[in-house]
Amino acid sequence: MNHNLRASISKEVTTATQSQSVQPRQASKKFDNCVTKFAFATKTGYSPKNPNKTNQDSFLVLPHLGEYRRTHFFAVADGHGINGKLVSEYVKTILAKEVEQNIKYTFDQAKINQRVVDSTEVKEQLDKSFNRVTDGLYKNSGINLRFSGSTCVSVLIVGNKVFCANVGDSRATLARKKEISNSPGQSKLVGIPLNRDHKADEPDEQQRIIASGGRVAAYRDMQGNPLGPARVWHLHEDIPGLAMSRSFGD
Numbered sequence: 001m002n003h004n005l006r007a008s009i010s011k012e013v014t015t016a017t018q019s020q021s022v023q024p025r026q027a028s029k030k031f032d033n034c035v036t037k038f039a040f041a042t043k044t045g046y047s048p049k050n051p052n053k054t055n056q057d058s059f060l061v062l063p064h065l066g067e068y069r070r071t072h073f074f075a076v077a078d079g080h081g082i083n084g085k086l087v088s089e090y091v092k093t094i095l096a097k098e099v100e101q102n103i104k105y106t107f108d109q110a111k112i113n114q115r116v117v118d119s120t121e122v123k124e125q126l127d128k129s130f131n132r133v134t135d136g137l138y139k140n141s142g143i144n145l146r147f148s149g150s151t152c153v154s155v156l157i158v159g160n161k162v163f164c165a166n167v168g169d170s171r172a173t174l175a176r177k178k179e180i181s182n183s184p185g186q187s188k189l190v191g192i193p194l195n196r197d198h199k200a201d202e203p204d205e206q207q208r209i210i211a212s213g214g215r216v217a218a219y220r221d222m223q224g225n226p227l228g229p230a231r232v233w234h235l236h237e238d239i240p241g242l243a244m245s246r247s248f249g250d
Contacts, residue, residue: 033070034160035063042076056080058088060096060154066104072157073099077248078170081148087249088150090141091133095152098129103156119161126156126165137249147240149249153195164194169244171195198246201230205245 044055056079065071075095079088102125110117130152137145151168164172172194180186200206200216209216215233218226219241232242240250 056084058092075154077150077152079150083148145249149247166195169197200245
């Protein structure tokens with residue numbers, strides 16, 4: 001089964017708050033490059049039966065993508081399975097090349113033709129980049145993908161617009177300051193999910209899996225009670241048991 005039919009590009013947001021109306025270009029220069037700092041951290045998942053578990057995360061940081069000062073790309077790939085680290089590293093390497101090449105080409109063409117890049121073009125290039133990573137994994141990577149793969153969540157920032165593309169159940173979240181009602185001068189940070197987790201029990205995902213000849217079920221204990229999240233299985237075999245409905249690789 002091919003779980004990675006398309007990257008899910010489900011959210012495009014602006015970093016301006018709802019109270020900020022659209023201003024003329026000269027009044028919005030402070031939003032030209034909204035990324036002033038970035039940092040990253042990763043930690044191995046806890047596994048009591050495997051204290052020496054390998055950290056299979058790979059992260060990607062591309063500030064000033066394609067030499068465009070207002071454009072930045074960030075991504076995290078979370079590998080799983082025996083060769084999960086190899087897969088996440090491959091995703092990191094190839095996705096970086098594809099996104100930079102495709103987004104730069106789109107912006108360069110718009111610059112030559114003296115026009116504004118449409119959001120649809122950006123989304124199409126992200127989708128194209130994700131699909132090329134999938135093709136490369138199967139055709140060129142040489143990695144055994146039978147029980148190994150990786151999720152990926154990515155964020156492309158263009159000026160004050162944020163585009164998010166993902167495969168799997170890794171999530172990107174935007175933290176936005178929000179005023180507290182009835183408390184003048186007080187505010188709090190509110191988390192806004194930028195993508196939808198690809199889970200097997202989501203109605204549309206479950207329908208797609210079943211239509212492709214798979215089935216969706218959780219693990220069962222000795223009494224037949226479901227344990228943990230819904231997983232993806234072959235119709236007549238208890239493999240692979242993916243805890244997400246899409247991934248790079250398996």
